[in-house]
Structure formats: structure tokens, C-alpha cells
Amino acid sequence: MRRITPLLLLVGSLLSISPLTVLSQRSAILTGRTTDHRLQKLSVSWWQDGSFIPSTMSIAEGSDSFYFKIPVTAGKPLFYYLEGSGTQPVFGLIEAGDSLYFKQLPDSLQITGKGAAASRLMNMIQRLQDGIKPNGTDATSLQRLYSEQIKVAATVLQQNKNSINETVYKLLEAHTMSGPATRLTGMIWKVPANPDSTLEERQVDFYRRDILPALPVIEVNETTVTSTRFVNYLLQKSEVDFYIKHRFESNTTAVYDWVKQHYAGRVRDRLLAQTLIQGYAAGNMPEEQETCVKDYLSIAVDSACKQAVARLYGRTKKGLSRGAAAPSFNLPDASGKLVSLPQFLGKVVLLHFYDSDTIVSGELIALKKCFDDKDVSFVNIGNRAMAEGLPGMQLLLDDASKAILSQYEINRYPSFIVVGKDGKIFATKPPNPLSDHGTALANIIYEALLQ
Structure with missing residues (x-):
């Protein structure tokens, strides 16, 4: 079994509750120190209530300790994901008032403490x-x-x-x-x-x-x-239940209407928002998608979900869209050899844009195992530096080539683009695999393979 470098973590909470506040903001503190090496990379991501995109913090490279301060709302547990080079990833759940102590051993992970x-x-x-x-x-x-x-x-x-x-x-x-x-x-x-x-x-x-x-x-x-996993399950089951009842596969409008009919309130808003977000990522028919979005913005009561869909709708009215030619590039790999996008014609390509503070290697490694190298290529494009441990090809952006970021409309990290076998955009900004262990992204790649 591969040896995992010992790492000590301390997850605590500082209480700052007001007696006049029903739901008050607290701070969860994640801190620790390595025992025999300096950390190359360590980041924590977490999902606040109603958020579709995780918040992320990272430590500076070369440090032997770390300190993360995470806002937690009393009474609302949140999911977190801790990952770093040479450490075992941790996916967990924390509440205000928790104080967790992690100890990574060569073949196991110990988690002790309150909560x-x-x-x-x-x-x-x-x-x-x-x-x-x-x-x-x-x-x-x-x-x-x-x-x-x-x-x-x-x-x-x-x-x-x-x-x-x-x-x-x-x-x-x-x-x-x-x-x-x-x-x-x-x-x-x-x-x-x-x-x-x-x-x-x-x-x-x-x-x-x-x-x-x-x-x-x-x-x-x-x-x-x-739980994003649970939301994706409910949407998958809605699609299947529709098929069982009508005996034909659903489209965007059919799933949207099914969810709208069978759920209510904020649960409905959350499911419909995820449906629309995944629809944009998968490049669904623009007219069909737009009709659903306009209806959603008129009925949604959950402000966080409504804002997430509205922002995405505004961005997709311009820029990259499914079926457009993917912007070409010539970037150096780890050996200095130039790699261009056209050389991947005939294969589905997952473009992963990242910087040193946003590494999702664990989820991508698991995702890559689902596909054959002859059918799908993973291309990791690093801003400033190349990260170790990412599956697939490693490319590096330099100052002269950073125009690619604007061509692909990359405004945050990590970002993903799926390019079809014909060299055209298949999906723009699919979900971060951290949110659901890559389930939605895997489904999009499978769909691209069928084209």
C-alpha cells in the first residue's frame, strides 16, 4: 500500500453567537502542522447553504502548517473537502461548535474530537x-x-x-x-x-x-x-420516472416540467436550478433552455438559486456555446514540446483549467478511470505552474498565451470545458467534480462520446 505522509489537522470552531439572532454566523477553524515535510499544496472547499459553487481556500506552497477559517451558520451543517499533495483526501460534514482532530497514518485516517x-x-x-x-x-x-x-x-x-x-x-x-x-x-x-x-x-x-x-x-x-449528490439522484430518478410513465426519453422541458409538478417550495427551486445549470453545461437546445429559464426566474422563491441561474443565463447570452469551434492553442507540455488542440480530433477532450491554489486531482483520477485513453483525453492547463498528480496531459500557460483564458471565458478556477470529437464545444463550464464526485461531468462526457 502506498505510504501517505503523516499529517495532523485540527478543525475547531470559535463561537460568536448573539442571543438575539436565531441563525448566527460562526467560524470553523481548520489548522494543522506537518510532522516531517513542507506542504506543497493543501486546499479546503466547502458548500454553503444554497451554493452551487464551492468556496475554496489554499495555503502557500512550502509551508509546514496551515490555517483555514470557514464561516458556518448555526444549525446548518455544511460539506467540506480537504485535499493536498501527499495527503489522503477528506470529504466530511461540519457543524458550528465542532472540534475535529485528523491524523493521517500510512494506511488509515483517524478522525476524533467533538462532532x-x-x-x-x-x-x-x-x-x-x-x-x-x-x-x-x-x-x-x-x-x-x-x-x-x-x-x-x-x-x-x-x-x-x-x-x-x-x-x-x-x-x-x-x-x-x-x-x-x-x-x-x-x-x-x-x-x-x-x-x-x-x-x-x-x-x-x-x-x-x-x-x-x-x-x-x-x-x-x-x-x-x-447535498449535491442527493439532488443529482432526484433528477436522475425524475428522468427515469418520466420514461417509465411515457415510454420515451425526456428532454430538458420534460424533466423541468416533471420536477415542477412533483416538488414544491425551496426544494423545487433547488432541483430546477440544478436541472438548468446542468442543461447549460451539457449544451442543451438554446430555445428550449431559455424557455425554462424564463419560467424559472418568474416562479423561484429561493434567492440563492434564482441568482445562480440568472447569472448563468446572462453569461450564456454571449460568448462560447455548444457547437462553436473550440479556440485552438499551442502550449508546451512538461518536456517543452508544443501541443495543439487539433491533434485530439476524433477524441473527446476534457480541458481542465487550474492554478496552484485549486487542485482537484483526486476526483479527476477517479473520473479518468471511467474512460478509455483512445476515446477521451484529459488535458490539464496550468496557470503559473504545473501541478503534480493530475491525470492526463499537463500543459502550461505563459504570459504570451494567456489570451486563451479570455477565448475560453475562464474567470475562475478550476474551470472545465468538454470538446467533442469534431473539435467543437460540447459543454461549457460543466459542474466541478468536487460537488458530486464527478457524476454530472462523467455523464456529459458519455453523451459527447455518443455524438
């Missing part, structure tokens, strides 16, 4: 789920795999129910079960096409007999939909 149970359970369940291996790649074998992963999460959570409060328990249910539940629901599309004349009937039968009974029962409320 540690949530993060400890998240990582334990993920490890157990990853340890379950399928017996094959057919729909039935994968259905059994994902069903077992859901059962593992349910069992571990039930065994530890008394160690966490009800709100955290429901969030952990939503987070740990939604990943395999999303993949399980998608198995309806893996039913063999032959004989084609009976495909629809066999899909419906497989869904009702094998998929639906294995899906978890998770409470849908304003708290649980702060």
Missing part, C-alpha cells in the same frame, strides 16, 4: 462501498453492486444513529446513499437492446422488479437537498 462522528462515518462508508466489487459489467451485476452499496450505508448509519443528531443523520443518509442510488437508477439504460422490439417492456420490468425495490427511502426537504 467527529459525521466525518468519520462518511469516510468509513465510502471506503466500505469502494471495497465491494462487481461480478460483471452487465446491468444485473451492477444492479447487485449498487444495491449492496446502499445496504452498507444503511447498516453503518443505523448502527451509529445514536452518535449523531437527527439533522446530520438525514444529511449522511442523503449523501452516502445517493451516489450508488444514482448509478442504480441509471441501470435501466444498460438493459441489452436486442431484441429491440421488446426493449421498452424489458426496461420497465427490470426497473420495477430489480431497481425500484432497492432504492433508498430518503426524506426530501430543504436540508437534504443541500
Whole structure:
């Protein structure tokens, strides 16, 4: 097993609550010091209530310690993701008042302290789920795999129910079960096409007999939909439920109307916003997308969701769009050899723009394993410096080539662009894989491969 450099982390909270404030702002402090080396990179990302884009902090390279101060609203737990070179990534959940202590050992991660149970359970369940291996790649074998992963999460959570409060328990249910539940629901599309004349009937039968009974029962409320994994699962299930009822695959308008009909209030707003954001990323039909956006902006009551869609709508009225020729470039790789975009014609290309403060290597490594190198190329374009550990090709921007950033409308890091096999833009600004372990981005790449 690969040795992981020991790293000590301290996650604490400073309380500054006012007796006159129902929901007050507190600060969660993440700090630590390495024991035998200087940190090359370490960053923490977190998702505030209603946010679709994570906030991120990083330390300066070469430091032997770090200090992160994260705002936390009392009564509203938030997800965080801690990642750095030579350290084991940590995906967890924190509340105001928590004080977590992390210790990375060569073959394990210890999490102790007040409020540690949530993060400890998240990582334990993920490890157990990853340890379950399928017996094959057919729909039935994968259905059994994902069903077992859901059962593992349910069992571990039930065994530890008394160690966490009800709100955290429901969030952990939503987070740990939604990943395999999303993949399980998608198995309806893996039913063999032959004989084609009976495909629809066999899909419906497989869904009702094998998929639906294995899906978890998770409470849908304003708290649980702060989990991006859970939101993506509900959208995937909406798409499948539409198909089961109408016997034809849905488009943007169909999914939008289905969600609008079956959900209400802020839950509805959150799901519809995610639908529209993913639609923009996937390059959905502009007229169809615009009709849904205009309707959404007239009915949404959640201000954060409404602003996120409005900002994206304003940006997409100009600039890059699906079907436009991807701007070409000639950039040096690690050996100094120039690499140009046209040399990837015939393959789907994931362009990953980053700087030294925004590294998502762990999620990209897992994502790359889903695709064959002959079909998909990962191209990482670093601003200022190249990062170690990223999968695929490494390219570097210098002062003379930074016009590429404006050509691709890169205004934050990390940013992603999917280029189709024909060299044209397939998806602009797909979701950051940190938000859902790459599920949405993987689906977009799969769609590009089918073009």
C-alpha cells in the first residue's frame, strides 16, 4: 500500500453567537502542522447553504502548517473537502461548535474530537462501498453492486444513529446513499437492446422488479437537498420516472416540467436550478433552455438559486456555446514540446483549467478511470505552474498565451470545458467534480462520446 505522509489537522470552531439572532454566523477553524515535510499544496472547499459553487481556500506552497477559517451558520451543517499533495483526501460534514482532530497514518485516517462522528462515518462508508466489487459489467451485476452499496450505508448509519443528531443523520443518509442510488437508477439504460422490439417492456420490468425495490427511502426537504449528490439522484430518478410513465426519453422541458409538478417550495427551486445549470453545461437546445429559464426566474422563491441561474443565463447570452469551434492553442507540455488542440480530433477532450491554489486531482483520477485513453483525453492547463498528480496531459500557460483564458471565458478556477470529437464545444463550464464526485461531468462526457 502506498505510504501517505503523516499529517495532523485540527478543525475547531470559535463561537460568536448573539442571543438575539436565531441563525448566527460562526467560524470553523481548520489548522494543522506537518510532522516531517513542507506542504506543497493543501486546499479546503466547502458548500454553503444554497451554493452551487464551492468556496475554496489554499495555503502557500512550502509551508509546514496551515490555517483555514470557514464561516458556518448555526444549525446548518455544511460539506467540506480537504485535499493536498501527499495527503489522503477528506470529504466530511461540519457543524458550528465542532472540534475535529485528523491524523493521517500510512494506511488509515483517524478522525476524533467533538462532532467527529459525521466525518468519520462518511469516510468509513465510502471506503466500505469502494471495497465491494462487481461480478460483471452487465446491468444485473451492477444492479447487485449498487444495491449492496446502499445496504452498507444503511447498516453503518443505523448502527451509529445514536452518535449523531437527527439533522446530520438525514444529511449522511442523503449523501452516502445517493451516489450508488444514482448509478442504480441509471441501470435501466444498460438493459441489452436486442431484441429491440421488446426493449421498452424489458426496461420497465427490470426497473420495477430489480431497481425500484432497492432504492433508498430518503426524506426530501430543504436540508437534504443541500447535498449535491442527493439532488443529482432526484433528477436522475425524475428522468427515469418520466420514461417509465411515457415510454420515451425526456428532454430538458420534460424533466423541468416533471420536477415542477412533483416538488414544491425551496426544494423545487433547488432541483430546477440544478436541472438548468446542468442543461447549460451539457449544451442543451438554446430555445428550449431559455424557455425554462424564463419560467424559472418568474416562479423561484429561493434567492440563492434564482441568482445562480440568472447569472448563468446572462453569461450564456454571449460568448462560447455548444457547437462553436473550440479556440485552438499551442502550449508546451512538461518536456517543452508544443501541443495543439487539433491533434485530439476524433477524441473527446476534457480541458481542465487550474492554478496552484485549486487542485482537484483526486476526483479527476477517479473520473479518468471511467474512460478509455483512445476515446477521451484529459488535458490539464496550468496557470503559473504545473501541478503534480493530475491525470492526463499537463500543459502550461505563459504570459504570451494567456489570451486563451479570455477565448475560453475562464474567470475562475478550476474551470472545465468538454470538446467533442469534431473539435467543437460540447459543454461549457460543466459542474466541478468536487460537488458530486464527478457524476454530472462523467455523464456529459458519455453523451459527447455518443455524438
